[in-house]
Amino acid sequence: MTTQSPTSSSTRLSAIGLVAAVYLxxxxxxxxxxxxxxxxxxxxxxxxxxxxxVYAVDxxxxxxxxxxxxxxxxxxxxYVGTSKSPNGNGxxxxxxxxxxETLKRYRRKSITLTLPDGKSLGNIKWFSVWCDEFAVxxxxxxxxxxxxxxxxxxxxxxxxVHAVSSEPIVAVDAQTLLIPGFSxxxxxxxxxxxxxxxxxxxxxxxxxxxxxxxxxxxxxxxxKTIVLTLPGDLTIHQIGHFGVWCEAFTVDFGxxxxxxxxxxxxxxxxxxxxxxxxxxxxxxxDRLAFEVRWAVAGDSIVAQLVGKLADGQYMAFGLSANxxxxxxxxxxxxxxxxxxxxxxxxxxxxxxxxxxxxxGGRGSxxxxxxxENTNSIRLLNAALVDGYSIVTYQRPLKSxxxxxxxxxxxxxxxxxxxxxxxxxxxxxxxxxxxxxTDRFIDFGRPPVWNCPVPDHEHTQLLxxxxxxxxTQQALTTxxxxxxxxxxxxxxxxxxxxxxxxxxxxxxxxxxxxxAQMGPTGGKHGYPAITGHVGWGISWYxxxxxxxEINVVRGKKYTFVVEGGENPDTPAxxxxxxxxxxxxxxxxxxxxxxxxxxxxxxxxxxxRGVYRPTGVGRLCNWVPDENQPLADEFSxxxxxxxxxxxxxxxxxxxxxxxxxxxxxxxxxxxxCFTHRYLxxxxxxxxxxxxxxxxxxxSHAVYVDPHNQRAPVDLDSSASIRESSxxxxxQ
Numbered sequence: 237m238t239t240q241s242p243t244s245s246s247t248r249l250s251a252i253g254l255v256a257a258v259y260l261x262x263x264x265x266x267x268x269x270x271x272x273x274x275x276x277x278x279x280x281x282x283x284x285x286x287x288x289x290v291y292a293v294d295x296x297x298x299x300x301x302x303x304x305x306x307x308x309x310x311x312x313x314x315y316v317g318t319s320k321s322p323n324g325n326g327x328x329x330x331x332x333x334x335x336x337e338t339l340k341r342y343r344r345k346s347i348t349l350t351l352p353d354g355k356s357l358g359n360i361k362w363f364s365v366w367c368d369e370f371a372v373x374x375x376x377x378x379x380x381x382x383x384x385x386x387x388x389x390x391x392x393x394x395x396x397v398h399a400v401s402s403e404p405i406v407a408v409d410a411q412t413l414l415i416p417g418f419s420x421x422x423x424x425x426x427x428x429x430x431x432x433x434x435x436x437x438x439x440x441x442x443x444x445x446x447x448x449x450x451x452x453x454x455x456x457x458x459x460k461t462i463v464l465t466l467p468g469d470l471t472i473h474q475i476g477h478f479g480v481w482c483e484a485f486t487v488d489f490g491x492x493x494x495x496x497x498x499x500x501x502x503x504x505x506x507x508x509x510x511x512x513x514x515x516x517x518x519x520x521x522d523r524l525a526f527e528v529r530w531a532v533a534g535d536s537i538v539a540q541l542v543g544k545l546a547d548g549q550y551m552a553f554g555l556s557a558n559x560x561x562x563x564x565x566x567x568x569x570x571x572x573x574x575x576x577x578x579x580x581x582x583x584x585x586x587x588x589x590x591x592x593x594x595x596g597g598r599g600s601x602x603x604x605x606x607x608e609n610t611n612s613i614r615l616l617n618a619a620l621v622d623g624y625s626i627v628t629y630q631r632p633l634k635s636x637x638x639x640x641x642x643x644x645x646x647x648x649x650x651x652x653x654x655x656x657x658x659x660x661x662x663x664x665x666x667x668x669x670x671x672x673t674d675r676f677i678d679f680g681r682p683p684v685w686n687c688p689v690p691d692h693e694h695t696q697l698l699x700x701x702x703x704x705x706x707t708q709q710a711l712t713t714x715x716x717x718x719x720x721x722x723x724x725x726x727x728x729x730x731x732x733x734x735x736x737x738x739x740x741x742x743x744x745x746x747x748x749x750x751a752q753m754g755p756t757g758g759k760h761g762y763p764a765i766t767g768h769v770g771w772g773i774s775w776y777x778x779x780x781x782x783x784e785i786n787v788v789r790g791k792k793y794t795f796v797v798e799g800g801e802n803p804d805t806p807a808x809x810x811x812x813x814x815x816x817x818x819x820x821x822x823x824x825x826x827x828x829x830x831x832x833x834x835x836x837x838x839x840x841x842x843r844g845v846y847r848p849t850g851v852g853r854l855c856n857w858v859p860d861e862n863q864p865l866a867d868e869f870s871x872x873x874x875x876x877x878x879x880x881x882x883x884x885x886x887x888x889x890x891x892x893x894x895x896x897x898x899x900x901x902x903x904x905x906x907c908f909t910h911r912y913l914x915x916x917x918x919x920x921x922x923x924x925x926x927x928x929x930x931x932x933s934h935a936v937y938v939d940p941h942n943q944r945a946p947v948d949l950d951s952s953a954s955i956r957e958s959s960x961x962x963x964x965q
Contacts, residue, residue: 286375292385307341322364334682396490397807422456430481517687556650568641572627581618583629645680733764754857758866782915797889798855811848811908813838820906837893852889
């Protein structure tokens, strides 16, 4: 492993987490290449060639497209005001660089301006290019009364299978989605965040990188708040839905519809502004690569602390009680750390009553040890990267309670910081490193990055499913995709597969077979039998997990189908069909793929398009939660005894099929809407080829609609019953 100095490693860390957190609160958002926000109007062209179009990016941000001014007036400035018409009593704005110097020449330049604290497009009446010396308006635009400027919009909540859920999603801007309280059990092999045109997901959608910029399959989430950025130049105005989609198996785990014409801000990127240029960064202690990054937006601040901490250490940063001197006692700080064993992050609001450890509410104490409900710090994200602890948090600018100090945005104030060990209560003890001089920060300054710049502009650090850092090429600039070719999961191990007895072509005598859904059976089940990774469910035929079915040409077989009948709930809708395709999922194949496969039963061609007919109520074989997991059973028979058949109300469907001389020797029973749920059907000219195997299967039969198997399994001799269980040897 290559050794690096703290500074160089910290340099590469500067592309991580805060950008996403700042998008949450700072963003000006994207809708398409030509979207700048909501048009207010064109500047009146009065003097000195002033012209341009003025857009509202959000409540406090203006974007001027193609701004032109000849630069020849002595004292021209940007102004806003609350009077009826422009005059010198308005408020002067900083230019796009944060400068208050007189305006220079502009030629069709696009610029972004920010209104001062306390002002918004809801309480100003005009924007102007104003000359102080001669009290002349060079050009202005009026703000209509009640102007509806772009703002984040609350959408619906996620709810679906695999425990997918969330609180209402927020479209922060045209390229940024905030998903509060997101949960997903992480058990599917190829789940991705997904968007696309139309009201519901399909394989023609677009992968959305996760909160760390990765498009690898999603890991488990438990009520985590995450921020996602749409890839490339894709905007929320170009999509009709957002959700979680299992790409390899074409399964919708849950989605929401995106309303049209959302009045949200454009993104920083679409305004030509690098997100990093909107962040501040200061090095607090170079030897430990201790940095603070921050961004002010509205009435709160998002801050990120980065430091090379030893195991069991904390880092603290905050405000001195005296704005003109850096004093620890009386300070208001955030104490942050990452537990190196659990990788859990912490950010806690502290009041420094004294330099001692907290005891009885005195000393350096968490606010809530002194007064209930006073923790003003909200943890946004945390990571441990190459030994560097990275904690991102949010807090209000103003004091939320008597233990907080106000963060000023109109001038510098003294700050304090410290690094030290946590005690046995996971609270601060006396610091080992601390600020020994006076230090000041202007939190409301125009953004300045006074920290090392990333070594590689397009490289970012990502956190994988185990929360260990890996470095890989950034994927956030991936252009909108053409329709995706569904991913094929890696082959699964076929060792230790359960022995599932085949269904012979003369059983049952009447050729009636039951097709229902059930679990894949862990590592001994579907993946080991087929060599394909499953997504959690598969077909059960006569109570058996994906048995090979033997049929004879010329005999009619009837499949009683209980795989779901409501297409509005795709994860519970599994039309049964028979095909020569070993993959299945005909509905989501491309026209070229459809042309290469044949369907023998379970679908009818209508106007050149196949429609599934093998639909009926949903019946699921459900495991007993009090029993061990499938992996712990040595045989399917033992596992099957833990399953209970549960059926929705409604009627089953029926698929009738008579194989003939044109039927291939091997076909497959599959799900019309999902991939990799079924298995083989062996087609014979006569039943003789399968007779020998039947005596070796040790199989008996039970009714699939009976909640319990008979006590004496040997007593059920009739092969007319529609489920069977392997009897333990």
